[in-house]
Amino acid sequence: MAHVRNPAGASRPNAYSCAFMVTDNLNAEAVRAFNEAIRVPVLDPYYFFLDHTEMRIKAWTDSGPTFNLERLPIEGFFYTTNGAASGLQNARIDQKKYYDKTGGVFVPIIRIDFPVDRSAQFVFQYFAAEQNVL
Template sequence: MNRNLALILMLVLSLTGCLPPEQTQVKTDNEIGVASALSSTAQTGPQVAADLTAHYNDVRVNCGSASMPAFLCRGIMLRSTVPSTAYKAWNPSPHSQTSGGVSFSYLSKDSKFTGLVFNQKNGFIFYPVLSRPSGTRQIEVLCSFPRDGATQLRMAPGCGAHPYTPDRSRRCQTIGITTAEGWLANRRENIWNVCSFDVRDAMNHLAADSFYQTIRAHQLGNFFAGQHDYIELVLATWPQNIPKELPMQAFFYLDGGLAGAQYDQKDFYDSTGGKVLPIIKINLPRTANADAQFIYNQADQVK
C-alpha cells in the first residue's frame, strides 16, 4: 500500500474512532498530509460560502477522538485585521513575532458572538486543519479562552498569566481547572481570573475536552452580546511573508468593511502571483436564537 493510501485509511479510521488517541492526534505537517490531499482543488466563491455555512452549523464535540479538538474539523477560525500599506494583513504583528502567538476568534452555531475585537470590520479565515489545502502549513492552536483573553498583556505566547491576577489567570490545567463550571467559578472571584484552556497537540486524549469546556463556558457564561464576548484562540506564530503557504480560505467583511476586504484581496493576489481568495460577507447573529450568514457576492470581488 502506498503512503497516500495508507494516510487516507488512517484518517478514515481515526474519524470513526478505530485508532487509539496517540495515533489520531494531529502533530506534524507530514502526518496531516492525508487531510491536505482531500482539499487540493481550489474552491469557488459560492463553494466557500457553502463550506463556511456547513462548518458553522457543525456542532460535533470532537473530530473523531478524544485527542482531536472540534476546531480541527468544524467552526470558523477568523482573524480581524486593519488594511494598511505598511504591512500585509496575513503577516503576524510585531507583538506576535515576539510572543509566539497570534489571536483569532472562533465562530460556530454553539459559540456565537455579535462583534469583533476593537469593532474591526474585516479580516481573513483559516481552513480547519483537517480540510486545509495541500501545500499549506498546519498552524497549531495553542490555547483557547471562553471570551477575550486580553492576550496582549499575558505571558508569552498569550496563554500565560495576566499581570492583574497572575496566580489565578495561568493555564487552566495548571491551577486545577478542567471544566466550564470551574472556569466560571474562578472568574466570579475576580473578573481578571481568566485562565486559558490548553488545547495543544501535547494534550493528547485531553485536548478535545479542553476545547469543548471552552465552548461550554462560553455558553454557560452567556458570553454573546458584550464587547469582548467571543471565543479567543491563540495560534502559533508563523513566519513573515509566506502567503502561499498559509491555510487561508477567504477574506471576510462585516457591514462597513468591504473596502478593507477588497484591499486585502488585491494585495494577496499581487503578493502570490495571481492567487485569488474570495471575499465573503458575514452577517453576525443579532440575537441568541439567530445564526450567522456567509454570503458570496460577485460584485464584492475585485479579483
Template structure:
C-alpha cells in the same frame, strides 16, 4: 505534523471499522486545489461551521479545529505599511503567538474582537490544499484571554494577579468545561484574566482533542455572556513574507448596517494579497452574517459584486 498523523491514522481506522460520525467523504474533501472558487469556499465554510465535532476521525489526538469550525482573525491595515494583514505583527513576532477566534455552530458569538468588521479565515489543516503550511495551534481560551495583559514576550502564560488559576488549565487542575466555569464565576476580580487556557499543542497527543472540545463547551455554558464575547485561540507565529504557502481560505467582512469600511478593507486586502503572490492567487471575499443569538446560525455568502479581483 497533525496533517501527516491524521492521514495515516484515518487510513488505518477506516480499513478496520466504520466511522459513523466522520466519513471519508466528509473530512478532507476540500483540499484538491490550491485556489477555490468563491461559491465553493462559501459552501465549505457553511459546512465547517456546522460540524459540531468533538474531534476529527474519532481520535482524541486530532482536535476538532483540524477538520471543523472557522478559525478567523480580525485585521487592520498597518498605518506604517511595515507588514501585511496576513503576516504576524511586530508585537506577535515578539510574543511568539498570534490571536485568532474560533466560530462554530455550538460556540457562536455575535461580536468580533474589538468590534472590528473584517479579517481573514484560515483553512483547517485537514482541509487545506497540499501546498499550504501547517500552523501550530497552542492554546484555547473560551473567552477573550486578554493576552496582551499577560505577557509581551510569551503566550499561553498566566497573569501575575492570578498565577495559579490563569495558567494552562491542566496545570491549574481544570480539565472540564464545568471546572473552568466555576473559576470564571468566582465573585470579584477579572474573569478574563483569571481564566485558564486549554493546552492544545500537538505534543499533548490524546489529550489535545478533549482539551479543545472542553474549551468550546465552556464558552457554550456561559450562554448569553459567551455569545456577547469572542473566544481566543493562540497560534504560533509563522514566518512572514510567504503568502503563496500561507493557508488563507478567505477574506471576510461582517455584513449588515450602513458602514462600508469593512467591505472596502476586505477589498483592499484581496487586491494586496493578489499583488503579493507569485504565481497570483485570488482569495475570495466572503460575507459573514453572524448569528443573532447563542442558538442562531451564522452564514457565509459569496457575492460577485464584492470582489475586486477575479479568477
C-alpha cells in the same frame, strides 16, 4: 466554570475568562487544551453567547527555502458588518495584496453576519460586487 462566572469579574467579564495554550512544545497537553477550548463553550452556550472565542496562531515567516505563499491555509478574507464599522475595505486590501503576491491566486471575501440573539444563526455570504479581484 466557577472561575469564569466569578461575581468579582462582573465589571470586567473577560478578566475571568480562560485561555488554553496549544504551543508545539506542550505535545499531549496541547491536545488536551485544544479539546477543552472546544468543549468549554458547549457547557453553557447561553453564558458564552456574548463572549468572544478566538484561536490565535503564530505568524509564519515569509522566507526560507520551504516557504510557499500559495500553500498557506487561507480560505477567505472575512469581515463583519456588525458593530460600528464594516471591515470590507480591509478585506479588499488584504485580498488584493494576496492576489498580487501569489501571482493571481484568488481567495474570496466573505461577509459574516453574527446572530443577534441565541436563536438566530450566523450568515456567511459571498458577493461578487465586493471582491477587489476576480
